Amino acid sequence: xxxxxxxxxxxxxxxxxxxxxxxxxxxxxxxxxxxxxxxxxxxxxxxxxxxxxxxxxxxxxxxxxxxxxxxxxxxxxxxxxxxxxxxxxxxxxxxxxxxxxxxxxxxxxxxxxxxxxxxxxxxxxxxxxxxxxxxxxxxxxxxxxxxxxxxxxxxxx
Ligand SMILES: CC(C)(COP(=O)(O)OP(=O)(O)OC[C@H]1O[C@@H](n2cnc3c(N)ncnc32)[C@H](O)[C@@H]1OP(=O)(O)O)[C@@H](O)C(=O)NCCC(=O)NCCS
Numbered sequence: 001x002x003x004x005x006x007x008x009x010x011x012x013x014x015x016x017x018x019x020x021x022x023x024x025x026x027x028x029x030x031x032x033x034x035x036x037x038x039x040x041x042x043x044x045x046x047x048x049x050x051x052x053x054x055x056x057x058x059x060x061x062x063x064x065x066x067x068x069x070x071x072x073x074x075x076x077x078x079x080x081x082x083x084x085x086x087x088x089x090x091x092x093x094x095x096x097x098x099x100x101x102x103x104x105x106x107x108x109x110x111x112x113x114x115x116x117x118x119x120x121x122x123x124x125x126x127x128x129x130x131x132x133x134x135x136x137x138x139x140x141x142x143x144x145x146x147x148x149x150x151x152x153x154x155x156x157x
Contacts, residue, residue, distance in 0.1 A: 001084045004039035004051060006030060011048050012041065015069045022127070024065060029053075032064065038088060042081055050081045054089060054097070061089050063099040066108075078111050086115065090143045097143060100126060100136035109137065117141040 004012065009029045016023040033039050038054040038061075052066040063085075068077045086097060100123060101108050117139040126136035 001040050001042050001081065004029075004033060004041045004053075006033055008041055008048060008051075009033070012051050015048065015051070016065075016067060019067055019070050022129070028065075037064070038085060040081070040085055040088075042077060050077045052081050052085045054085050056089070056092070056094060059093055060096045060098065061094045063097055073107075078107075079114065082111065082115055086141065086143060095142070095144050097141045099139050101139065102127060102134055103137050104134070109139075112139050112141070115141065116145065 009026060012029060013023075013026055016029075029039070032053050032055070035055075038052075038056065040052050041048045042050040048069070049072045050066075050068040053064045055062045055064050063082075066078065066082055066085075068081070089097060097117075098120075099112065099117070101112065103109075118141075119137055120140045121138040123136040123138055125133035127134040
């Protein structure tokens with residue numbers, strides 16, 4: 001895993017547009033980079049396979065985006081990426097990480113739960129879809145808990 005750069009944005013955007021129903025724009029990624037958020041990519045043989053964006057807020061953080069390229073899903077990359085970005089945050093003394101996810105996104109919710117995220121609430125009508133709104137499930141992960149620390153141990157590459 002390495003830091004995302006502005007030069008990666010076009011590639012990341014292609015992956016994003018191929019897999020997300022409501023993809024981030026180029027501006028979303030460049031803003032995240034320019035604000036100094038934790039933007040990481042996983043790359044193999046010069047090919048970006050996954051990325052994640054985490055926004056630090058004092059001793060907490062918000063996971064804004066995580067995605068794995070279409071042909072690379074269900075190989076453990078999403079879990080690896082999430083675990084590594086949480087490990088990096090924990091080393092910078094981040095205590096809790098929050099996120100919002102569509103209730104329909106079964107894959108992402110299962111991934112988040114597997115690394116210690118728990119549901120903490122619902123934001124009504126958080127997502128604007130084409131014709132209606134969709135609620136968001138709010139989740140949080142306590143990075144100080146021994147459960148997560150043990151799960152993350154030895155996973156940094
Ligand atoms: C969510 C996402 C990042 C998961 O990445 P991945 O590399 O495919 O996931 P992994 O192979 O690491 O799997 C980790 C866990 O996630 C869950 N999971 C992943 N894909 C799943 C699917 N299609 N159905 C159900 N559970 C799934 C499983 O619990 C899995 O653990 P298991 O393999 O031990 O059963 C990927 O599906 C993705 O990029 N989706 C589109 C973007 C997105 O929705 N991002 C999240 C919101 S921003």
